[in-house]
Amino acid sequence: MSITQVxxxxxxxxxxxxxxxVVLSRNPIHSVxxxxxxxxxISGHYVLLNAQFLxxxxxxxxxxxxxxxxxxxxxxxxxxxxxxxxxxxxxxxxGAISGGSLMxxxxxxxxxxxxxxxxxxxxxxxxxxxxxxxxxxxxxxxxVPFEISSVLFLSAMVGAVVIGKKSDAKAV
Amino acid sequence: MPVQYxxxxxxxxxxxxxxxxxxxxxxxxxxxxxxxxxxxxxxxLVAFSKMHNGLAxxxxxxxxxxxxxxxxxxxxxVVAAAEVSVGLAIIVMMYRNTHSVDVNFLNRLKN
Numbered sequence: 516m517s518i519t520q521v522x523x524x525x526x527x528x529x530x531x532x533x534x535x536x537v538v539l540s541r542n543p544i545h546s547v548x549x550x551x552x553x554x555x556x557i558s559g560h561y562v563l564l565n566a567q568f569l570x571x572x573x574x575x576x577x578x579x580x581x582x583x584x585x586x587x588x589x590x591x592x593x594x595x596x597x598x599x600x601x602x603x604x605x606x607x608x609x610g611a612i613s614g615g616s617l618m619x620x621x622x623x624x625x626x627x628x629x630x631x632x633x634x635x636x637x638x639x640x641x642x643x644x645x646x647x648x649x650x651x652x653x654x655x656x657x658x659v660p661f662e663i664s665s666v667l668f669l670s671a672m673v674g675a676v677v678i679g680k681k682s683d684a685k686a687v
Numbered sequence: 688m689p690v691q692y693x694x695x696x697x698x699x700x701x702x703x704x705x706x707x708x709x710x711x712x713x714x715x716x717x718x719x720x721x722x723x724x725x726x727x728x729x730x731x732l733v734a735f736s737k738m739h740n741g742l743a744x745x746x747x748x749x750x751x752x753x754x755x756x757x758x759x760x761x762x763x764x765v766v767a768a769a770e771v772s773v774g775l776a777i778i779v780m781m782y783r784n785t786h787s788v789d790v791n792f793l794n795r796l797k798n
Binding site: 519520523527530531534535537538543546547550553554557560561564565566568569572573576577580581584585588589591592594606607609610611613614615617618621622625626631632633634635637638640641642643644648649652653657660664667668670671672674675676678679681 | 688695696699702705707715730738744748749751752753754765769770776778788
């Protein structure tokens with residue numbers, strides 16, 4: 516097995532085990548840390564596919580900003596571990612069965628499709644992951660979604676501040 | 688790498704996220720599983736973009752055929768970041784009013 520194949524399997528195993536531990540952890544802080552591991556593994560996959568810009572943006576935005584925000588919120592609420600009694604085992608089994616059957620159906624449908632048998636995702640080569648080409652395409656063809664996303668950020672920021680404000684006009 | 692491997696990996700991570708959203712009661716963990724699902728979709732989009740680029744690379748090594756997939760992933764990350772900020776503001780406000788982030792508890796409040 517070449518080094519790229521070894522890396523692929525290692526990163527896949529890391530991503531899958533991290534995702535499982537996110538769902539199965541009792542402590543919410545452990546879940547946040549395992550999700551950071553998943554993001555690092557997925558950024559490793561992007562680097563392997565030569566999507567360099569997306570790898571760095573994934574690390575900076577997801578693992579760097581969003582997860583830190585989650586960690587702040589979890590620590591603000593002082594959640595040490597979920598202490599509520601888990602009385603609904605039936606719900607967990609039903610959830611696992613429905614998720615598992617969704618997974619089996621999707622894998623079966625997509626893997627036997629005629630469009631993708633025999634095609635491979637190209638590793639380590641190709642020009643489309645480079646930031647120069649992405650930047651050229653974004654600012655010529657996709658400049659309207661780019662500007663609209665800045666409006667989206669403004670509205671999200673205003674919305675978050677409005678939601679989070681303490682309303683001191685309540686009648687006591 | 689055959690693209691089926693990437694598709695299978697992405698589907699498994701997506702379904703782990705689905706099971707997490709259905710099973711867990713903590714609103715923050717549900718939100719994190721939504722982010723897991725978004726990342727699985729991102730991985731699949733990048734794999735498909737490299738698949739199309741690989742097909743065109745055979746004839747022309749400087750082709751830019753699969754660029755749209757990676758730009759779409761960029762915009763998905765943009766939307767996810769905005770959604771996380773608003774969602775966490777809602778969760779903090781929910782906690783401030785009821786001192787709990789249990790979604791079952793909030794469901795019972797409707798009576």
